[in-house]
Amino acid sequence: MSIISEIAQGLSSLLRKNQKPIMQYAENIALVAEVSFDKTKVNQCQGFTYNPQTQKFIVACINADSSTQILYELNKDFSIARSTENTGADKLGHCNTLFYDGKLRATNGAANSTRIYTVGDDLTPGEYKDYTDNFYNVAYNPVTGQYASVLPGADNSTRKIRIYADSNLTDGKEYTIVVNEKNNDSNGALFIDNKIIFSLMKRIVEVEISDNTATIVRELEFEPKAEIEDFAFANGAIYMAANSHDYIRIYKYDFARSYFNNINNDFLNNGIVVGNQVGYHCQSKDGTINYVGLKVNDKNTTEVGDKRNDTIVIGKTLKHWPGGNASYTVLTTEHYDKAIYNKSRTDELFIKKSDIVATDTSKAPSFAGQIAIVDNALYIAESTDSTNSWRKVMLEPVSYTHLTLPTSDLV
Numbered sequence: 001m002s003i004i005s006e007i008a009q010g011l012s013s014l015l016r017k018n019q020k021p022i023m024q025y026a027e028n029i030a031l032v033a034e035v036s037f038d039k040t041k042v043n044q045c046q047g048f049t050y051n052p053q054t055q056k057f058i059v060a061c062i063n064a065d066s067s068t069q070i071l072y073e074l075n076k077d078f079s080i081a082r083s084t085e086n087t088g089a090d091k092l093g094h095c096n097t098l099f100y101d102g103k104l105r106a107t108n109g110a111a112n113s114t115r116i117y118t119v120g121d122d123l124t125p126g127e128y129k130d131y132t133d134n135f136y137n138v139a140y141n142p143v144t145g146q147y148a149s150v151l152p153g154a155d156n157s158t159r160k161i162r163i164y165a166d167s168n169l170t171d172g173k174e175y176t177i178v179v180n181e182k183n184n185d186s187n188g189a190l191f192i193d194n195k196i197i198f199s200l201m202k203r204i205v206e207v208e209i210s211d212n213t214a215t216i217v218r219e220l221e222f223e224p225k226a227e228i229e230d231f232a233f234a235n236g237a238i239y240m241a242a243n244s245h246d247y248i249r250i251y252k253y254d255f256a257r258s259y260f261n262n263i264n265n266d267f268l269n270n271g272i273v274v275g276n277q278v279g280y281h282c283q284s285k286d287g288t289i290n291y292v293g294l295k296v297n298d299k300n301t302t303e304v305g306d307k308r309n310d311t312i313v314i315g316k317t318l319k320h321w322p323g324g325n326a327s328y329t330v331l332t333t334e335h336y337d338k339a340i341y342n343k344s345r346t347d348e349l350f351i352k353k354s355d356i357v358a359t360d361t362s363k364a365p366s367f368a369g370q371i372a373i374v375d376n377a378l379y380i381a382e383s384t385d386s387t388n389s390w391r392k393v394m395l396e397p398v399s400y401t402h403l404t405l406p407t408s409d410l411v
Contacts, residue, residue: 021206021218022195023238023253029222030259032239033078033250037061041085042070045248047098047106048188048230048241056081057232058104058123059241059248060095066110069095071123076235078250084123091125092117097188097230101140101147101167109136116169131169133162137198139189139231148191148209150198152184153177159186161196161207161214175214177207188230190238199228199240222263226251276300284309361390 037045042061050057057074069092073081086092089111096109104119113134120126137150147164149172157180162172181200190197195217196207206218226242226249233239238253251263279292291306305311318330331339341349358365358372358379365372365381368389372379378393 020193020195021208022192023197023204023206023218023220025258026220026222026264027258027262028255029220029240029251029253029263030261031249031263032252034244035059035072035074035078035080035248035250036246037072037248038070038083039246041068044243045241046095046109046229048232048239049098049100049104050232050234050239051100051104052234057234057239058098058119059230060092060098060106061248062093062095065089066094069093071095071119073123082123086124088125091128092119096136097138099138099140099189101142105138107135107138133169133172135169137186137189137230139191139196141191141193143193146191148189148196150186150189150196152186153179156181156184159184161209163209175207175209177205177214177216179205179216187228188240190231190233192233197231197238199231201227204228362387365389 038061042063045059045061047060048057054073055076057076057078059072059074061070061072062068066089067087069086070083071086071092072083075081091108092106093108093110093112096107098119099105106117106119106125107113108115108117112130113136114131115128116131116135116138117128118126133149134151135149139148140146141148145166147167147169149162149164149169151160151162153159153176157178159177159179161175161177163175164170164172179200183201185201187199194209196209196214198205198207202221202223204218204220204222205216206220208215208217226244228240228242228251230241231238232241237255240251240253242249242251276296277298279295281290282293283290289308291309292303293305295303297303304313318332319327320330321327333340337345355366356370358370359374361372361374361379364386365384368381368383370381372381372390378395379390380393381389382391383389
């Protein structure tokens, strides 16, 4: 049995087990790997597929002007097995999609939008063929032997899908779907049964093809700042490669598993967004109570914790930041005897307010500079040696009779 036949058999088995649409819920999609690439040469990923012959994934990364491409071969755990650097915008170019139809193929999508390359075992471009139609996002169906192509529509609100009967890629049957987007970008393609799956900026679209109509049967919206670029089917699951900052993110759609850390709970980038007065909840150990961990109330004040249980904030130092360049340490029990003192310790370390001004000079001063008021007379302590350390301050009214007014010869 050939590799393609094995894939077809696996897909047929999958379709018998699953209801339609194929991709049911966003909760089945989770981040499974982050792959680094050479940021000195390329800055984004594009095409992505699985090679059943080598049992390895292939992802293409390019630079800003599509003149440099690095193809990475990934093991099953998404560690890098090897890589090959290629150059030429007129060759692999933008590498919009990679797909496998018995051979590894790549669409140029940049300088030559009608050109599809065969990629050799050494991950370098081999022979190519120029077609009449444009090809950006292409997928192969190993069960039917058909090809699907996703193209921009007449405007941003539509997309065209062409279905080709065979590898000649001629006389494709064209369908138009309404997607209501703000741009004409579409990324990747996967062709399973009569379903075409591709990505828009913030959602995955699944289209069902019949003889004369194309109908969107599922749209999975997602929040993270990760742009899904292409799809691959391997080992009974759908995988997706996405751009995210300085690395490639690999997502997995598992038909048999719903993830708590799914694509919409992707805290690494965009965070979890909930509505006002909607708390982020945490379960008790026995699972019977949902405590509110964090929420923003109707006065736009952030509340941490739940009054039904204790709240512990963990960190090296707890600080308050009111904005700007200032930050302030919040005093805790760690600051006992450093910045927080009990009464007896305060009495030991600090002068009592009542001791600042004495009312009795028959006792030695408590500290040098202490003042005393006795019988309307003011005293100041020179030292703490004895009662003789008190010095009486003589206060006399100021006389202005000695002041001389300015004179002038002209007066």
